[in-house]
Amino acid sequence: MATDQKPEWSDPSNPDLCSSVVRKGEEHEVQATFLQKNTRFKKRNTQEISVEELYSGVLNRNRSILARAITLVESNADHHFQKAQELLQKLMPSTGNSIRIGITGVPGAGKSTFIEAFGEYLCSLGLKVAVLAIDPSSSISGGSILGDKTRMEQLSRNSRAFIRPSPSAGKLGGVHRKTRESIILCEAAGFDVILIETVGVGQSEVIIRDMVDFFMLLVLTGAGDELQGMKKGIMELADAIIVHKADGENKPKAEKTRNDYNRILHFLQPATKGWMTKAHTCSSLTLEGISGIWDMIQTFEQKGKDSGVFAERRKIQSREWLYALISDQLHYHFYHHQGVKNLLPKIENEVIAGEKTVASAVESLLKRFFIKEGNL
Numbered sequence: 001m002a003t004d005q006k007p008e009w010s011d012p013s014n015p016d017l018c019s020s021v022v023r024k025g026e027e028h029e030v031q032a033t034f035l036q037k038n039t040r041f042k043k044r045n046t047q048e049i050s051v052e053e054l055y056s057g058v059l060n061r062n063r064s065i066l067a068r069a070i071t072l073v074e075s076n077a078d079h080h081f082q083k084a085q086e087l088l089q090k091l092m093p094s095t096g097n098s099i100r101i102g103i104t105g106v107p108g109a110g111k112s113t114f115i116e117a118f119g120e121y122l123c124s125l126g127l128k129v130a131v132l133a134i135d136p137s138s139s140i141s142g143g144s145i146l147g148d149k150t151r152m153e154q155l156s157r158n159s160r161a162f163i164r165p166s167p168s169a170g171k172l173g174g175v176h177r178k179t180r181e182s183i184i185l186c187e188a189a190g191f192d193v194i195l196i197e198t199v200g201v202g203q204s205e206v207i208i209r210d211m212v213d214f215f216m217l218l219v220l221t222g223a224g225d226e227l228q229g230m231k232k233g234i235m236e237l238a239d240a241i242i243v244h245k246a247d248g249e250n251k252p253k254a255e256k257t258r259n260d261y262n263r264i265l266h267f268l269q270p271a272t273k274g275w276m277t278k279a280h281t282c283s284s285l286t287l288e289g290i291s292g293i294w295d296m297i298q299t300f301e302q303k304g305k306d307s308g309v310f311a312e313r314r315k316i317q318s319r320e321w322l323y324a325l326i327s328d329q330l331h332y333h334f335y336h337h338q339g340v341k342n343l344l345p346k347i348e349n350e351v352i353a354g355e356k357t358v359a360s361a362v363e364s365l366l367k368r369f370f371i372k373e374g375n376l
C-alpha cells in the first residue's frame with residue numbers, strides 16, 4: 001500500500017497546517033522498466049537547495065530556481081520562513097529597479113488576455129517581463145490557475161517572460177507578504193516590468209494598490225447609468241481605466257463608454273498626485289491601443305520620478321508593509337499559541353451564552369497568550 005506524504009514545503013512540526021498530501025506511486029516492475037528506458041522522465045530533485053544556490057540562481061535569472069525561491073517564500077513552514085528571509089536580505093541591494101503594474105477587473109474582463117498581449121509587446125521592445133497572479137477567490141472556487149496558465153501560453157514560452165500562477169491565498173495565508181516578496185525576487189532576477197493580475201472582488205484592489213507603482217482597472221462597455229453604480233472607491237484607486245475588448249462591433253460602444261468614464265473621472269480624486277487618471281480603449285485581439293498604454297505608463301513613471309512622487313509612494317508602501325506584516329505575524333502567533341487554542345472554545349461558548357463580556361474574554365485570552373508555551 002502506498003503511503004501518503006506531506007509536500008516538501010509543509011511544516012513537519014505542524015502537519016495539520018497543510019491539507020495536501022503527495023501520493024506515492026505504486027511501484028510496479030513494469031513502471032520501473034518504463035522509467036528506466038525513458039530518460040526523459042528524470043527523477044525530480046527534492047533535495048533542499050541552499051540559500052547560496054538560490055541567491056546566485058535568482059541573480060542569474062535561472063527561471064526554475066526563481067520559481068523555487070517563490071515557492072520558498074510562499075511556504076508556511078517556520079524553517080522555510082527563516083531561509084526565505086535570509087535569501088531576501090541578501091538580494092535586497094539588487095531590487096527596486098522595475099516598474100510594478102497592477103491590473104484588476106471583474107472576472108472575464110480579459111485581464112489574462114490583456115497581460116499576454118501587453119507582455120508580448122513589452123518583450124518585443126527588449127524588456128523582461130514577470131507576471132504574478134493573485135487570486136483571492138481560489139480557495140473557494142478552485143481558482144483560475146490552470147485557465148491563466150493556458151491562456152498565457154504564448155507569453156510563457158517567451159524567454160524574456162516569467163509567469164507565476166497564483167498561490168491559493170485562502171489556504172496558504174499571508175498573501176500580502178508572499179506577493180511582495182515574490183515581487184522582490186523577480187526584481188532581483190532583473191525583470192524590468194512586473195505585472196500583477198488580480199480579480200476585482202473588492203478588497204484585493206486595495207491590497208494590490210499598496211504594492212504597485214501603477215494601477216489599472218480593466219472594464220467592459222456599459223451604459224452610462226451602469227457606471228453610476230460602479231464603486232467610486234475603486235475608480236479612485238486607478239491610474240488608468242482601460243475599456244477593454246474595443247474591437248469589431250464593440251468598438252463604437254467602447255469609445256462611448258470611455259467618454260462616459262472620462263466625464264466621471266473629472267470629478268474624482270486622482271489616485272496619484274500630479275497625475276490625471278483617464279480612460280482609454282484597447283483590444284487584446286487586434287492589439288489596437290496596446291502600445292499607447294505602455295507610452296502612457298512611461299510618461300507616468302517619468303513624471304513621478306521627476307516630481308519625487310514615485311519614490312515617495314514606494315517609501316509609504318514599505319512603511320505600510322511593515323505594519324501589515326506586524327499584524328499578520330501577531331495574528332498568526334496568537335492563533336497558533338497552544339494555550340490560546342485550548343482556551344478559545346470555552347471562552348467562545350461563554351461569550352455566546354452571555355456569561356462573559358467580550359472585553360474580558362479578550363483580556364483572558366491575551367493573558368494566556370503572554371504565558372510562554374513551555375510554561376503551559
Ligand SMILES: Nc1nc2c(ncn2[C@@H]2O[C@H](COP(=O)(O)OP(=O)(O)OP(=O)(O)O)[C@@H](O)[C@H]2O)c(=O)[nH]1
Binds near residue numbers: 105110148199244
Ligand atoms: N473581443 C475580445 N475578446 C477578448 C479580448 N480579451 C479577452 N477576450 C475574451 O474574454 C474572455 C475572458 O478573457 P480572460 O483573459 O480569461 O479574462 P480574465 O479577466 O483574465 O478572467 P478571470 O481570470 O477569470 O478573472 C475570453 O474568452 C477572451 O477570449 C479582447 O480584447 N477582445
Ligand SMILES: [Mg+2]
Binds near residue numbers: 111112197
Ligand atoms: Mg485571468
